[in-house]
Amino acid sequence: MRIAYLHGGGMPSPFANGVHVMRMCDAFAAAGHEVTLYSMPGSDEDPYTYYGVRHRFPIRLVACPDYTSSGYWKRAKDIRTLMADGPTPDLVYGRDPYALTALRNVAPLVYEIHQLREDLSPADTEEELLGAPRLVRVVAITHALARDLREKYAALGPLPIVVAPDCADPPGPAPVEGLPLPGRPDALRVGYVGHLYDGRGIGLVLELAERFPSVDFHLVGGTDEDRTRWQRACGSPHVYFHGHRPPAVLGEYYARFDVVLAPYERKVYTWGRLGETGRWASPMKVFEYMSHGCPMIASDLPVLREVLHDRVNCLLRPPEDPDAWAGALDELITDSALRRRLGAEGRRQVLERYTWRRRADVVLSGIGDQLTARTGSVG
Template sequence: MNLVYLCGSIIPSRAANSVHVMKMCQALARNGHSVTLLAPTKRGEYEPGVDDVFEFYDVKRIFELRKLPCPRIKGRSIIYAVAAAWAVQKLRPDLVFGRYVHGCALAAWMGYPTIFECHQPIWEIGGIHHAFFELLRRGAGFQKFVVISQALKDIYLEEKDMAPSQIVVVHDAADDPGQVDTPIPLIEESKEALQVGYVGNLYPGKGMEVIAEVAPRMPHLTFHVVGGVESDIADWKQRVDAENILFHGFVDQTDVPRYMAALDVCLLPNQRSVGTYGSGNQDIGQYTSPLKMFEYMSHAKPIVASDLPVLKEVLSDGNNAILCDPQDPDEWVEALRRLEGDASLRRRLGTQARRDFEQRYTWQARARRILRLTHSSANSGTPMPA
């Protein structure tokens, strides 16, 4: 199938949405489809020092990336949407799929079968996005709407007059790391100590609040924080008085599996309110589906995670994770003590997490599921444009 993916993400950047876009395009291509990714040209906003975008995201060059105009002027989103619609018209794809509502709306109105994916309530992004979403829903080519959690689907069903069958829940995913032959040597002199890790950004609510409380109470363990921008790292170093927290900073995507392979336990300490990259006061805690959760699972790591409804859509206490009250450090200390003293428990939790990952949460499985769930409607007679 000839497929066009539309995104509004800054590529390359450290933002999770850009990682998601690149991984999905690779997954769709690996499933045998011809994929063209359309992304905006946002000069001055890219991650500096990136020579090869595909290498930066650790994806294969098996799909085409085209940059379209998005000048830094008022109305830039409309300019980019029109450019994307024009590119779609020239490419004449069998399917348009993406996370850019402006372009997806125009593609649907031109009659191209269109699947739109969104990871938050669209009306919280802004009025123009909400207006284009309403336009999208009425487009002749609109097929399905993809969200990343049942919690987010429930929010849309409560707010919008949409049939449940129009909204598809497909959780996020991760790459299969395979066998990591050269894990990062974390601390040579303390090989017997449990190496506890957090991988991800340090935005408010991501969980450094928990680590800052737990680490000082368990000085014999080493806590590794992988990721975060320099300003956030500097802030937490000032706020936390614990020599057993090591901040490794941002690492290349190619090195992330090497860090994860070296960890004994992985933490997912999301709070009830969670911020995002460049989001201001936006809160995604109720419906987020963190990429790192699936990365932990892919490495067969025992996970200690927050006992939150949205995370429990994937994680089950005592089965593939240990779940703790996100605001009770005592529970996290107790969970780590259990895992420290019980290697068989660590193995059992990690093995089940890996088994669940293999069955449902690889990027290729995610791409197949989306297309399978939308296949019947995409072939239900929607005419292609003449």
């Protein structure tokens, strides 16, 4: 199929949504589809190298004149005009409700949603999109989000929702020489990878560092502003802030960690506290941890229990209970067999259930047959 993927963010960018979009486009290309990504301009890095994707699918950059609803609608119309110059896609897929709505009469639509949107203007934009006759599927990242979406739009009747969690790529061969990390060569390494926004549990990580002076803690990610803020709050000399790293090189860090942390709080905020997503989150880093066989301690939250199971593929502890987290970390430090067992099971589950390539098949399952029945052929 010819797939037009609509992304409402910059490319490349330091944000997780860019990783998700590039991984999905790469997976669609690996499945044999002809995919074109429509994105906003981002930084100057080569996006294929920055994200470490295998396929060089076309990326068409469409700027937004300003970050207001009128600017997003103007950009949506520009995408529609740009798309008219080439072959009509068989399917329009994406996370950008403005552009999807503008293209609702061009081709069948798949709308992927990661949170309930309360920021759209006009307020009924998402409702109009979900009621579009050519909408063939809604992809939600968690069952919790799917339930809330059905409840919010109950007046539209049954929505064609497919639940597809975030995923990870299987790791490549381990580097011959390990990534050099600061710290003590004989110390166990505890890692955290991700942004340092409010709700990510960074305060808990720093408290654990104070309780375990013989362990080195490494935090990878975060904006310069957030990193500076947490470094000032950190009183432990064995905590190392590595800053943002391109997604393509994160595997080198995972390979050096003995234990990893996913200490999400009950309210998880996006950049600038523009949204709160803790109720619906499907964190990519959890799957990346599992993919690399890293033994993990994670927050015991209902949405994470859709994937994580205590003493099966991780240790789950309440995010507001530092003593419980300290006990879990102490258990993993002293029990190498438990570390190996949890890491191996996590990796097995990712390879079996949670690869991007498998997700591409899940979110498109049966759509090709629907389009063939409707048009007689699919390009």
